Amino acid sequence: MADTIIQGVLLGGLYCLFALGLSLMFGVMRLTNIAQGDFIVMASFGAVALASVIGERPLWIALVLLPAGFAVGYLLQRYLLNGTLGRDPLPSLVVTFGLSIIVQNALLEVFSADPRALGSGGLNTRSIAIGPVTVGELPLLILATALACTGGLQTLFSQTAAGRAFRAVSDDRDIARLMGVQADRVYATATAIAFALIALAGVFQAMRTTVAPADGPMLLLFAFEAVIIGGMGSFWGTLVGALVLGVTQQVGFAFDPGWGLWFGHLVFLAVLVVRPQGLFPKTKG
């Protein structure tokens, strides 16, 4: 049982990385990125493609993909998604849904439907023993990265001038502009950070397992469930939500290999029914 829970926590670390970008974009802009999962898969394929050029060196690949993700996110928000923001959430949902379809089909066209993976130089097969439990080095690295990213985002938001601007724009865009905040650039920066996290999640996903162009919606679902369970707009909440989802899925798998995802969905629905605002809600309205 202890092993199951530890494996679940490790899986939750990955889900946390899937979900942080979604949580960030929703928290700052009330924008739900339907293409979140597809962009993660795109980053995975980007990593695979890059590996064929510079070799299977995950660190170098990440060093290229993270800034690239940051730039893509900034430009995407500045020149496309900013135009969809407003009181009505529908335009942004429709546009990111459209992006999801475009990304999936572009990946299918370029890479075919075959699953691919990124060699991690043995990292995904090495493990260390902690007491009676054996833990994979890669999942441990992913969990540590997720914790660092969550803590980093929380610190950015609560301790820095940029973070204050993020929260102020989220609270009241017009008044934030009266203070001198350039809302369009703040939004673009938020999405840029979200896409750097997406790139990171994509690299890890490709190292951990195989990826195929149609995987995106499933990853979006996990990310979405983690954000909802944790409560919209709180990064620690997203982390806890991701851990709850990971542990629940692992417990389900332990009962029956077919039950894992189903158990996760059940907990998600239970939270929606019992505590629809999530475990640690921050966002009002």
Added chain:
Amino acid sequence: MRGAVVRTHALEARYGDAQALFGIDFELAQGELVAIIGANGAGKSTFLKALTGLVPVERAAVHLFDEAIGGLPPELIVRRGLAMVPEGRRLFPSLSVEENLRMGSFARRAGPWTLDRLYAMFPVLKDKRRSPSGALSGGQQQMVSIGRALMSNPAVLLCDELSLGLAPVVVKEIYAAMPAIAAEGMSIVVVEQDVSLAQSVSSRVYCFQEGRVSLEGPSDRLTRAQISEAYFGT
């Protein structure tokens, strides 16, 4: 008026198809405190929003220090020295009192106003600086809203309905801070529903009626009858 800090000429503004301002001529001198009075819907708040860039207007209709700024985005106008205390205070609910005040200095204008100076003027805010802004009383929230605007070290401070929803004694306390704020030559515009309060704090009064200036003159020389006519159009 040469050297007016703020000058509008034939300023018009509209929300979609509905026109709210019909050619407002307005001037504000250095260090002057001007009150704008008028009934609900007379266009007072729209006028302030037009000055700050929240409502689109013609570029040449608004001049700040003889520079046309009409219709510039609000984030640029605040950098040129125009700050607003918005109607209903509009604090950032997820920010603490001090964080709200710090947001005011986001535009990074140099000047005399600092956190320490604000806390000296409103000591109660220092005690509550870590509280969420929503936990304050209405009067304290108004102090934060004023302080937030001052933190941008503006040349011109626009105050929209400071007395809205506050007890008279609190309103008096808030307005008591005005002389200290104006002492260093800041120009101030107050939009106010309370006519006698507006007259007592200002040197000049504009009365708006249905999007036009219906009366303008020195605060101490306008008569009740004049104001009443300009206010209601009877």
